[in-house]
Amino acid sequence: xxxxxxxxxxxxxxxxxxxxxxxxxxxxxxxxxxxxxxxxxxxxxxxxxxxxxxxxxxxxxxxxxxxxxxxxxxxxxxxxxxxxxxxxxxxxxxxxxxxxxxxxxxxxxxxxxxxxxxxxxxxxxxxxxxxxxxxxxxxxxxxxxxxxxxxxxxxxxxxxxxxxxxxxxxxxxxxxxxxxxxxxxxxxxxxxxxxxxxxxxxxxxxxxxxxxxxxxxxxxxxxxxxxxxxxxxxxxxxxxxxxxxxxxxxxxxxxxxxxxxxxxxxxxxxxxxxxxxxxxxxxxxxxxxxxxxxxxxxxxxxxxxxxxxxxxxxxxxxxxxxxxxxxxxxxxxxxxxxxxxxxxxxxxxxxxxxxxxxxxxxxxxxxxxxxxxxxxxxxxxxxxxxxxxxxxxxxxxxxxxxxxxxxxxxxxxxxxxxxxxxxxxxxxxxxxxxxxxxxxxxxxxxxxxxxxxxxxxxxxxxxxxxxxxxxxxxxxxxxxxxxxxxxxxxxxxxxxxxxxxxxxxxxxxxxxxxxxxxxxxxxxxxxxxxxxxxxxxxxxxxxxxxxxxxxxxxxxxxxxxxxxxxxxxxxxxxxxxxxxxxxxxxxxxxxxxxxxxxxxxxxxxxxxxxxxxxxxxxxxxxxxxxxxxxxxxxxxxxxxxxxxxxxxxxxxxxxxxxxxxxxxxxxxxxxxxxxxxxxxxxxxxxxxxxxxxxxxxxxxxxxxxxxxxxxxxxx
Amino acid sequence: xxxxxxxxxxxxxxxxxxxxxxxxxxxxxxxxxxxxxxxxxxxxxxxxxxxxxxxxxxxxxxxxxxxxxxxxxxxxxxxxxxxxxxxxxxxxxxxxxxxxxxxxxxxxxxxxxxxxxxxxxxxxxxxxxxxxxxxxxxxxxxxxxxxxxxxxxxxxxxxxxxxxxxxxxxxxxxxxxxxxxxxxxxxxxxxxxxxxxxxxxxx
Ligand code: SF4
Ligand code: SF4
Numbered sequence: 015x016x017x018x019x020x021x022x023x024x025x026x027x028x029x030x031x032x033x034x035x036x037x038x039x040x041x042x043x044x045x046x047x048x049x050x051x052x053x054x055x056x057x058x059x060x061x062x063x064x065x066x067x068x069x070x071x072x073x074x075x076x077x078x079x080x081x082x083x084x085x086x087x088x089x090x091x092x093x094x095x096x097x098x099x100x101x102x103x104x105x106x107x108x109x110x111x112x113x114x115x116x117x118x119x120x121x122x123x124x125x126x127x128x129x130x131x132x133x134x135x136x137x138x139x140x141x142x143x144x145x146x147x148x149x150x151x152x153x154x155x156x157x158x159x160x161x162x163x164x165x166x167x168x169x170x171x172x173x174x175x176x177x178x179x180x181x182x183x184x185x186x187x188x189x190x191x192x193x194x195x196x197x198x199x200x201x202x203x204x205x206x207x208x209x210x211x212x213x214x215x216x217x218x219x220x221x222x223x224x225x226x227x228x229x230x231x232x233x234x235x236x237x238x239x240x241x242x243x244x245x246x247x248x249x250x251x252x253x254x255x256x257x258x259x260x261x262x263x264x265x266x267x268x269x270x271x272x273x274x275x276x277x278x279x280x281x282x283x284x285x286x287x288x289x290x291x292x293x294x295x296x297x298x299x300x301x302x303x304x305x306x307x308x309x310x311x312x313x314x315x316x317x318x319x320x321x322x323x324x325x326x327x328x329x330x331x332x333x334x335x336x337x338x339x340x341x342x343x344x345x346x347x348x349x350x351x352x353x354x355x356x357x358x359x360x361x362x363x364x365x366x367x368x369x370x371x372x373x374x375x376x377x378x379x380x381x382x383x384x385x386x387x388x389x390x391x392x393x394x395x396x397x398x399x400x401x402x403x404x405x406x407x408x409x410x411x412x413x414x415x416x417x418x419x420x421x422x423x424x425x426x427x428x429x430x431x432x433x434x435x436x437x438x439x440x441x442x443x444x445x446x447x448x449x450x451x452x453x454x455x456x457x458x459x460x461x462x463x464x465x466x467x468x469x470x471x472x473x474x475x476x477x478x479x480x481x482x483x484x485x486x487x488x489x490x491x492x493x494x495x496x497x498x499x500x501x502x503x504x505x506x507x508x509x510x511x512x513x514x515x516x517x518x519x520x521x522x523x524x525x526x527x528x529x530x531x532x533x534x535x536x537x538x539x540x541x542x543x544x545x546x547x548x549x550x551x552x553x554x555x556x557x558x559x560x561x562x563x564x565x566x567x568x569x570x571x572x573x574x575x576x577x578x579x580x581x582x583x584x585x586x587x588x589x590x591x592x593x594x595x596x597x598x599x600x601x602x603x604x605x606x607x608x609x610x611x612x613x614x615x616x617x618x619x620x621x622x623x624x625x626x627x628x629x630x631x632x633x634x635x636x637x638x639x640x641x642x643x644x645x646x647x648x649x650x651x652x653x654x655x656x657x658x659x660x661x662x663x664x665x666x667x668x669x670x671x672x673x674x675x676x677x678x679x680x681x682x683x684x685x686x687x688x689x690x691x692x693x694x695x696x697x698x699x700x701x702x703x704x705x706x707x708x709x710x711x712x713x714x715x716x717x718x719x720x721x722x723x724x725x726x727x728x729x
Numbered sequence: 730x731x732x733x734x735x736x737x738x739x740x741x742x743x744x745x746x747x748x749x750x751x752x753x754x755x756x757x758x759x760x761x762x763x764x765x766x767x768x769x770x771x772x773x774x775x776x777x778x779x780x781x782x783x784x785x786x787x788x789x790x791x792x793x794x795x796x797x798x799x800x801x802x803x804x805x806x807x808x809x810x811x812x813x814x815x816x817x818x819x820x821x822x823x824x825x826x827x828x829x830x831x832x833x834x835x836x837x838x839x840x841x842x843x844x845x846x847x848x849x850x851x852x853x854x855x856x857x858x859x860x861x862x863x864x865x866x867x868x869x870x871x872x873x874x875x876x877x878x879x880x881x882x883x884x885x886x887x888x889x890x891x892x893x894x895x896x897x898x899x900x901x902x903x904x905x906x907x908x909x910x911x912x913x914x915x916x917x918x919x920x921x922x923x924x925x926x927x928x929x930x931x932x
Contacts, residue, residue, distance in 0.1 A: 040912065040913075043913075044913060047913075058845070092895075093895040093896045094896060149920070150910070151908045151910040151911070151919055152908075152910035152911075155910070155911075168909070168910060168913065169910070170910055170911065171913065173911075173912075174912065175911055175912055178911050194911045194912060194914045194916055195916055197911055198908060198911065198916045198918070198919050201919060202778065202918070202919055202920060203778050203779070205920065206778040206779075206780065206829065206830075206831075206920075207778075207779060207780050207781055207782075209829070209920075210780035210781070210786075210829045211780070211781065223892075226889075226892040226893060226895065227895065228892055228895075234906070234907050234908060234909075235906055235907065235908050235919045235920050235921070236863055236906040236919070236920045236921035236922075237919075237920050239859060239863055239900070239921070240863055240920055240921075242898075243856065243859040243860060243863070244829075244860075261885055261888050261889055261892065262882070262885055265881045265882060265885065268881065269881070276909070278748075279744065279748075279845065279846045279847075279903075280846040280848055280901070280903050281903070282748075282902070282903050282904045282905070282906060282907055283900065283901065283902060283903075283906075283921075284848075284900075284901035285898065285899070285900055285901075286888070286892065286897070286898070286899040286900075286901075287897075287898050288891075288892040288895040288896055288897040288898070288899070289895040289896025289897065290896055291853075291854050291856065291859075291896060291897075291898040292854055292855055292856040293856060294826060294856055295826070300896075
């Protein structure tokens with residue numbers, strides 16, 4: 015549970031995680047194993063199709079949630095279950111405490127429920143003097159340690175067997191060995207007694223079927239079955255978003271949930287409880303069963319067009335499993351009760367701004383979560399939206415306001431960039447890196463060298479370049495430079511110009527273009543995001559261009575996927591649409607549009623490894639093309655985890671240098687291990703980060719943009 | 730002759746191994762029963778778990794093995810008891826609340842099965858079924874080949890019929906009880922059975 019009061023405190027907490035070598039190792043191993051296992055377990059089904067079906071079905075359910083509630087209540091009550099609805103967490107706790115009191119329950123056993131954690135149910139029950147024992151092994155361990163979960167599915171993933179042995183030794187008053195199978199036995203023994211003596215069981219629910227009034231729970235341990243069987247009273251507590259129309263929908267959820275959660279085809283147990291089952295200890299031989307449906311902000315979220323899709327979540331935890339930030343800091347630092355990308359979002363809605371403020375900043379926008387989400391939720395987009403709201407409510411931090419003001423005025427922005435060149439001149443010592451900057455700019459930035467602003471940006475070179483370019487060709491292509499290439503790496507654009515102009519493109523570079531706007535969007539600056547988008551759309555008249563090609567994966571995916579959304583309520587919606595359709599990234603343009611093949615390049619013996627930029631492979635789905643091109647021009651050396659973020663993330667690397675630096679280090683270690691001499695990427699931002707890192711690590715790899723390699727080897 | 734989907738049966742067997750399900754093929758229910766008794770004979774005596782500080786439920790931990798057959802019909806029960814009692818086993822159909830410290834074997838018959846997840850479906854509205862299948866160290870399920878369907882959508886109608894009527898407690902079981910909560914190391918038998926055997930019955 016992340017509890018820092020200020021950003022400074024939060025950085026302190028993050029550093030603690032980064033220094034925790036057991037945690038780091040455990041999460042590293044998990045991240046790598048999870049991805050491999052996930053691939054295997056999804057191999058026999060169409061993953062994308064299933065996710066799409068889940069998303070559509072969930073949306074449909076959300077549209078008629080009230081009807082589902084009424085139907086579920088009627089059907090469940092017909093079969094002897096009492097159904098309650100709680101508007102707030104406090105109300106839910108009150109209802110459950112009352113059920114305990116009315117049935118004279120003293121000892122409670124629980125099987126896993128995130129909703130119970132959400133409403134801090136244990137706290138409420140213990141406040142009433144009730145004895146509560148968690149029975150999911152992981153939950154029990156952290157309960158004994160008075161900690162919160164660090165993962166939604168594996169709550170104790172942050173602990174070593176030694177730590178668990180110590181905890182169990184304290185609990186049992188006997189020294190316990192740190193042997194996992196023995197420790198599991200200890201739990202079997204200790205918890206059996208608790209099961210035997212409990213008078214109330216509390217579980218969560220993975221789905222609630224309206225058609226039949228069925229409550230479904232998935233567990234591997236079987237504690238859900240015991241919790242719902244042994245005690246006289248059973249209370250299932252769940253968010254109203256778990257309502258689903260029929261059995262088919264539930265079966266569909268069961269297909270995706272265990273696969274995404276732990277890469278299992280199914281959990282060992284799925285219990286479908288339709289009505290109150292037999293119970294020999296109650297006078298009428300039936301179990302006393304209650305279902306408590308918790309709203310706690312959910313119906314409000316439903317009305318929130320931009321964020322409601324977060325209610326599709328099936329709580330599989332995949333968004334944490336694939337998140338590079340989670341992998342480094344763990345759930346205590348990347349969540350409050352809910353963890354990972356969905357945690358950042360739900361904290362804001364369920365646990366308030368205060369608890370969400372720092373958390374929502376800690377996303378590098380790599381889109382790995384969006385790509386893996388069982389319910390097809392665009393998680394990073396919702397995170398940006400929440401940032402935007404926090405900015406609107408509370409005003410922006412100075413840095414973000416400054417950036418917005420500057421970006422809304424192209425001339426000012428560009429002259430500042432030019433000015434940067436003079437300001438840094440004495441500092442760079444004649445190399446392409448900034449050597450010394452005043453401490454205030456360099457805080458935490460020691461992990462990489464920062465590049466110098468070029469003496470002559472691309473826009474100043476253009477008139478000259480253009481003079482010698484062909485004016486005839488089959489395609490009219492506008493070059494979108496993006497800030498990094500225009501002002502730092504114009505040579506990358508020149509390389510692209512060489513490749514494109516030699517293959518039938520009539521090129522132009524509209525000078526009115528400016529920053530794509532992604533940085534301000536990431537900071538939640540809505541107005542600045544709109545005005546930068548409009549400026550670029552105006553700069554590229556659709557009548558004059560067949561394509562708009564950019565060498566920056568982030569600019570490309572942002573402009574292509576988000577411009578229409580940014581201008582959704584603006585009268586330039588149509589133009590935004592036209593613009594977005596024309597945008598292409600460099601690699602896929604070269605292969606798919608220009609049709610270049612290995613025939614067009616001289617294959618050299620140079621060994622080249624590849625970093626797959628987040629916004630290219632996930633943002634645009636461009637995976638094969640760059641690898642094909644590398645292999646056409648040189649010897650491609652594959653590296654492990656090519657598609658994991660390099661840690662740049664634009665302003666993220668300034669805000670969280672400690673995380674950015676770690677990601678960079680892991681990345682370069684993997685890449686250097688290939689033994690290649692050159693590293694290419696499809697994005698100037700990544701090049702900046704990777705080259706800066708290599709400069710610090712002794713330049714074992716020459717880092718460049720893929721366009722530079724291709725230009726060199728073009729026949 | 731019941732309709733057997735051979736492909737589904739093969740798939741079930743193939744998916745069972747990775748989730749620690751042991752499968753044996755037997756000609757009929759009687760042989761499935763004999764198999765369960767054989768399993769019981771070979772196993773270590775049940776390791777009883779105290780239900781309170783130093784207190785155990787029924788069963789003395791000695792050689793008297795306890796087998797529960799909670800969902801057999803009267804006739805099936807008689808067959809089972811006739812086979813098991815001569816071996817000195819206690820054969821029960823009910824009363825599982827007195828055995829919370831554990832029993833040796835639970836033997837049940839399945840209602841349906843799903844091949845692509847190696848899932849057996851057991852209707853468990855009866856408390857005895859739920860308890861026996863959780864308290865036993867080894868759970869042996871008799872499953873007819875004709876009951877195996879390929880995917881979960883193929884048992885939808887089966888489920889619909891049961892749940893429409895209700896009350897019902899329908900259990901999907903796809904292996905022995907397991908956890909990976911400590912250092913992500915897969916460990917079998919946390920709260921429930923340590924082993925799950927399926928006797929695949931012809932027909
Ligand atoms: S976008 Fe990347 S960094 Fe952000 S939450 Fe998702 S996975 Fe984590
Ligand atoms: S947001 Fe998606 S990936 Fe994350 S827990 Fe929910 S369903 Fe799973």
